[in-house]
Amino acid sequence: MxxxxxxxxxxxxxxxxxxxxxxxxxxxxxxxxxxxxxxxxxxxxxxxxxxxxxxxxxxxxxxxxxxxxxxxxxxxxxxxxxxxxxxxxxxxxxxxYLVCTPATLTLPGAVPDSTAPVEVTAPVGEADYTALDIALAEAFGGEWEPSPEGAARLRRTEESGGAVRFVRARGGGCAGGALCSAPAEGTAELAGVGTLPAYRGRGIAAAVTSTLAGTMFGRGAESVWLEYSGEGSRRVYERVGFRPGGTRLYVSLEG
Incomplete structure (x- = not known):
């Protein structure tokens, strides 16, 4: 166990x-x-x-x-x-949930018909954090509303020892990104992997995931874990070195 x-x-x-x-x-x-x-x-x-x-x-x-x-x-x-x-x-x-270690991490392969490598970057100012918050809200189908508080939480993640990474869209803004918490107990959680519909199928999720995991390993984490939402996303994560780890349960009390 x-x-x-x-x-x-x-x-x-x-x-x-x-x-x-x-x-x-x-x-x-x-x-x-x-x-x-x-x-x-x-x-x-x-x-x-x-x-x-x-x-x-x-x-x-x-x-x-x-x-x-x-x-x-x-x-x-x-x-x-x-x-x-x-x-x-x-x-x-x-x-x-899936787990990646330094021994299993691999760089994502080339995307067929891609015209340029995927460039993953860290936010450099409020405009970047805001753009990422807006893009992730859209990528997840409007499950939450983008807000100044959401952008601030992304900034706190980066400033508190975690990492936030994204890929710029053509003409500015954000095409997709994700975040990873600061390590604790030897591991870190990678979450919020999202890509705008117009940019899907270009290797953005794999590139961001791989970059974030590598960043955490460089800071001393022994593993990085994440949850996946479907078989398509699972295949993306497995290609960059994530392997089955266990299950997580979500429960609530109504009324």
Whole structure:
């Protein structure tokens, strides 16, 4: 049983502006947003919460007017899921995650019919962070609205030891990009890999993913992990060295 990804989840939430620890859970809050995808909880590896612990966790969310929600790797804390189910938590999703190490990382191959190599760059100012926030919002089908707060979170990722990388669109702006958190517990999470529809099929996702993983390895990370949304994206990540690692469960409490 590997616990590095779950240990990372705990350390990552403890970086939030506001945190709460109780009953074997860590909760991370960001007062600039009510998004349940940013304000959520995770168990410490090996946690064995009681029903009272879960009730206390729910209260922490309720008193802030937020939906109780958790993200975690079930294998790292097998007693947690049954306790949450007893309290009425339902499944949002279960995703497999992939892991890359320095030994498996490879450079992406050439894209057929490409006219130029994909050039991956780091943001150099507010305009770049804003353009990336706008592009990722569009790439993910409008799941969130681009905002100054979103651009600021990207900047904080870069400034706090993580990395943000993107590919410029013709005439300026952003064609696609992604971000990677600062390493913790020897690993780092790569997320938000998105490409604008007009630029898909040109190797942007593979180039950005490979560059970010290499950047983290250069900073001492022993591995980088990510989740994928479909078989197409999985093949992209496997081509640059990501391999199956386990599953992560997303649950929330309605009402």
């Amino acid at each position: 590997r616990t590095d990804v779950q240990s990372f989840a705990v350390a990552h939430l403890l970086r939030r502006p506001e945190t709460h620890e109780a009953g074997g859970f860590v909760v991370g809050f960001d007062p600039t947003t009510t998004s349940p995808y940013i304000n959520y909880a995770t168990p410490v590896p090996g946690a064995e919460p009681t029903d009272r612990d879960v009730a206390g966790l729910i209260a922490v969310f309720r008193e802030r007017g937020l939906k109780p929600r958790l993200e975690f790797a079930p294998d790292a804390a097998p007693a947690v899921e049954p306790a949450l189910r007893r309290a009425g938590f339902g499944t949002e999703a279960m995703h497999e």
